[in-house]
Amino acid sequence: MKKSVFLGALTVAGLAAGASAAATLDDVKARGTLNCGVAPGLVGFAAPNAEGEWEGFDVSVCRAVAAAVLGDPTAVEFVPTTGKTRFTALASGEIDMLARNTTWTFSRDVDLKFEFAGVNYYDGQGFMIPRELGISSAKELDGATVCIQTGTTTELNLADYFRANNISYEPVPIETNAEAQPLYLEGACDVYTTDASGLAATRASFENPGDHVILPEIISKEPLGPLVRHGDNDWGDIVRWTLNALIAAEEYGVTSANVDDLAEGTDNPEVNRLLGTEGNLGEMMGLDADWAVRAIKANGNYGEIFEQNIGESTPIGLSRGLNAQWTEGGLLYSPPFR
Amino acid sequence: MATLSDPPSESFQLSKLIRDTRYRSYTFQLIALIALILVFAYLGSNLASNLAEAGLNISFSFLGNSAGYDINQSLIEYNNQMTHLRATLVGALNTLLVAFLGCILATIIGVIVGVLRLSKNWLIGRIMSIYVEIFRNVPVLIWILIIYFVMTAAMPSARDYLGEEPERDLLLGLIAFTNRGVYVPAAVFQPMGWVVLGVFVASIFGAIAYRRYATKLLYDTGRLLPMGWPMLAIVILPALVAFFVLGQPIALDRPDPLANRFNLQGGIPISGAFIALWFALSIYTAAFIAENVRAGILAVSRGQTEAAASLGLRPNRIMNLVVLPQALRVIIPPVISQYLNLTKNSSLAIAVGYMDLTATLGGITLNQTGRAIECILLLMLFYLAISLAISAVMNAYNSAIRLKER
Numbered sequence: 001m002k003k004s005v006f007l008g009a010l011t012v013a014g015l016a017a018g019a020s021a022a023a024t025l026d027d028v029k030a031r032g033t034l035n036c037g038v039a040p041g042l043v044g045f046a047a048p049n050a051e052g053e054w055e056g057f058d059v060s061v062c063r064a065v066a067a068a069v070l071g072d073p074t075a076v077e078f079v080p081t082t083g084k085t086r087f088t089a090l091a092s093g094e095i096d097m098l099a100r101n102t103t104w105t106f107s108r109d110v111d112l113k114f115e116f117a118g119v120n121y122y123d124g125q126g127f128m129i130p131r132e133l134g135i136s137s138a139k140e141l142d143g144a145t146v147c148i149q150t151g152t153t154t155e156l157n158l159a160d161y162f163r164a165n166n167i168s169y170e171p172v173p174i175e176t177n178a179e180a181q182p183l184y185l186e187g188a189c190d191v192y193t194t195d196a197s198g199l200a201a202t203r204a205s206f207e208n209p210g211d212h213v214i215l216p217e218i219i220s221k222e223p224l225g226p227l228v229r230h231g232d233n234d235w236g237d238i239v240r241w242t243l244n245a246l247i248a249a250e251e252y253g254v255t256s257a258n259v260d261d262l263a264e265g266t267d268n269p270e271v272n273r274l275l276g277t278e279g280n281l282g283e284m285m286g287l288d289a290d291w292a293v294r295a296i297k298a299n300g301n302y303g304e305i306f307e308q309n310i311g312e313s314t315p316i317g318l319s320r321g322l323n324a325q326w327t328e329g330g331l332l333y334s335p336p337f338r
Numbered sequence: 339m340a341t342l343s344d345p346p347s348e349s350f351q352l353s354k355l356i357r358d359t360r361y362r363s364y365t366f367q368l369i370a371l372i373a374l375i376l377v378f379a380y381l382g383s384n385l386a387s388n389l390a391e392a393g394l395n396i397s398f399s400f401l402g403n404s405a406g407y408d409i410n411q412s413l414i415e416y417n418n419q420m421t422h423l424r425a426t427l428v429g430a431l432n433t434l435l436v437a438f439l440g441c442i443l444a445t446i447i448g449v450i451v452g453v454l455r456l457s458k459n460w461l462i463g464r465i466m467s468i469y470v471e472i473f474r475n476v477p478v479l480i481w482i483l484i485i486y487f488v489m490t491a492a493m494p495s496a497r498d499y500l501g502e503e504p505e506r507d508l509l510l511g512l513i514a515f516t517n518r519g520v521y522v523p524a525a526v527f528q529p530m531g532w533v534v535l536g537v538f539v540a541s542i543f544g545a546i547a548y549r550r551y552a553t554k555l556l557y558d559t560g561r562l563l564p565m566g567w568p569m570l571a572i573v574i575l576p577a578l579v580a581f582f583v584l585g586q587p588i589a590l591d592r593p594d595p596l597a598n599r600f601n602l603q604g605g606i607p608i609s610g611a612f613i614a615l616w617f618a619l620s621i622y623t624a625a626f627i628a629e630n631v632r633a634g635i636l637a638v639s640r641g642q643t644e645a646a647a648s649l650g651l652r653p654n655r656i657m658n659l660v661v662l663p664q665a666l667r668v669i670i671p672p673v674i675s676q677y678l679n680l681t682k683n684s685s686l687a688i689a690v691g692y693m694d695l696t697a698t699l700g701g702i703t704l705n706q707t708g709r710a711i712e713c714i715l716l717l718m719l720f721y722l723a724i725s726l727a728i729s730a731v732m733n734a735y736n737s738a739i740r741l742k743e744r
Contacts, residue, residue: 084700088711108708143599145496150705155702155706159406159407171408172410172611182491186490186495187496187517188490188495
């Protein structure tokens with residue numbers, strides 16, 4: 001009896017191992033929840049609020065996908081991942097998608113066999129330095145001690161930049177933003193470097209933000225976006241076009257407030273196709289016609305999500321900058337819905 | 339009619355493997371072994387096939403690629419154009435450095451505390467008990483962080499030492515204590531400088547020879563030569579003479595406050611992270627070693643002490659000549675495992691940004707390449723190798739000093 005239970009368990013384990021590569025969409029529907037990998041607490045991007053509910057810029061992307069696929073923006077199982085565990089978690093099928101301010105790079109896309117669904121935030125690495133040092137350019141940083149947050153592309157950008165400019169520096173690798181702040185403020189490092197959005201958020205939390213300057217040089221391109229596994233293109237399409245729907249909705253003026261009215265039909269064929277009153281775009285993806293309506297209703301369009309979580313009215317206080325619509329001088333440009 | 343003969347040699351039958359108690363245990367052990375091998379083979383093949391299915395092809399070729407990141411403390415030549423393997427090696431050497439120095443300091447503190455804890459002086463005994471209880475009952479990570487952050491907050495900023503009219507001057511014009519670390523002068527050897535170093539090494543051997551001679555003289559004739567100042571003179575004087583005769587060929591590279599606007603340049607910077615890690619690991623492990631030492635001393639029968647005292651030995655000599663050599667046999671085996679613990683605990687280095695093996699291979703390299711499984715496997719292999727090496731060395735030492743039974 002015992003032996004047969006053991007053999008049975010072995011068989012089940014063997015079968016389960018074989019199933020993970022099947023269609024992610026079917027798995028998500030069967031499970032009833034979307035497993036979404038996020039950062040383990042980065043205010044503004046992904047962090048649990050006072051009620052214990054996850055919220056943030058990246059979290060909203062997960063909720064929009066869940067709303068589009070399952071009809072319920074709360075049907076998301078948030079899996080906090082660290083810089084080290086995120087790729088293994090995605091590759092092993094523990095999570096269905098990863099929305100964790102992850103930079104889209106060649107080797108991650110090609111070598112690690114992932115598929116980036118798009119860019120939801122255009123960032124770049126910058127430097128912050130105390131105003132009293134009187135430095136106005138990163139090129140004057142020869143010999144400086146630089147605090148770096150590890151587990152990012154930051155170390156490589158920094159090494160490249162200093163090598164290209166033929167100046168030396170002393171790196172101090174720090175695991176988290178919280179540990180780096182006291183070191184920087186006590187003067188254990190001269191400069192703090194991370195993504196410009198993170199620098200702005202960090203400086204906002206200082207007692208005297210005006211005593212610190214962010215240098216004008218942005219030394220890297222950091223397109224952050226959600227990603228999925230290679231090999232399941234249908235699922236990749238769903239995540240990609242949900243993100244595009246949020247961006248297009250802002251462009252066409254569709255908001256969480258007016259999406260229900262607009263979904264009854266408008267004069268604009270682009271909006272009609274997006275919201276499913278014309279054409280059969282949802283069906284092509286294996287979803288129903290209202291998928292985009294639900295995705296937009298979940299947290300609003302891209303602009304609304306930005307303003308709620310990291311915009312100028314929030315403590316993070318980021319301006320749109322590169323993340324404005326292409327019609328307003330930014331880089332956000334959704335391909336057409338047709 | 340009693341005929342005595344050997345019992346007929348029984349022919350071997352398969353059923354005996356089960357029925358005969360002589361063979362039964364082998365049979366079952368063999369079955370268990372085969373089952374174990376099958377289970378592990380299954381788990382291994384399952385892992386391999388799942389990894390292949392998930393697109394995680396195991397490959398170590400990333401080790402040959404350029405690392406691309408900088409490391410702030412390196413015992414060997416390194417720059418960011420060298421390979422991940424080289425970066426791994428730099429990390430491994432940093433791990434070994436802090437483990438080696440940590441083991442030495444922990445042993446010194448541990449032995450002193452362990453002996454003093456048995457002191458008849460009530461105050462000293464209690465203070466040592468408090469030390470042991472406090473340090474071994476708080477996680478070592480907390481000690482590392484406390485020491486690091488206290489150092490960062492309490493020490494002066496490096497900028498205080500800079501410029502034409504600095505707020506602070508170098509200690510003796512040589513050493514700077516900053517919240518980034520301690521800057522000490524480095525010795526710069528001209529060719530003749532190596533001769534001075536050679537003289538110094540030779541005079542150390544000379545001092546050892548003098549000590550042997552003095553011991554032999556004491557045993558042979560009972561005459562006691564003075565030990566302290568002659569040994570000091572033998573070690574220092576020849577090197578000093580050589581130094582001045584050869585025209586002062588060793589210069590000091592002092593930390594220079596004027597070369598750079600951010601940091602002192604020159605000399606040897608000892609980073610705050612290294613000091614915090616080294617010190618925290620040492621005092622934490624020393625608390626455990628102190629207990630091992632105390633246990634070892636208490637294991638030596640009181641009769642030994644009393645016998646030594648009745649021979650007229652002073653307490654100091656009783657401890658050094660009679661008790662400690664016997665106690666060592668009890669102390670060494672548990673101290674080996676404390677050394678292993680210290681080495682493995684050094685992987686907490688990343689908490690303060692010390693670039694050890696876990697921070698290079700298991701940190702930045704893992705992150706940049708995304709090769710989690712390969713990196714962790716290599717990491718396990720490295721730590722296993724280091725630990726086994728320490729075990730082997732210490733076990734050899736243990737068998738050298740253990741009681742020779744004849």
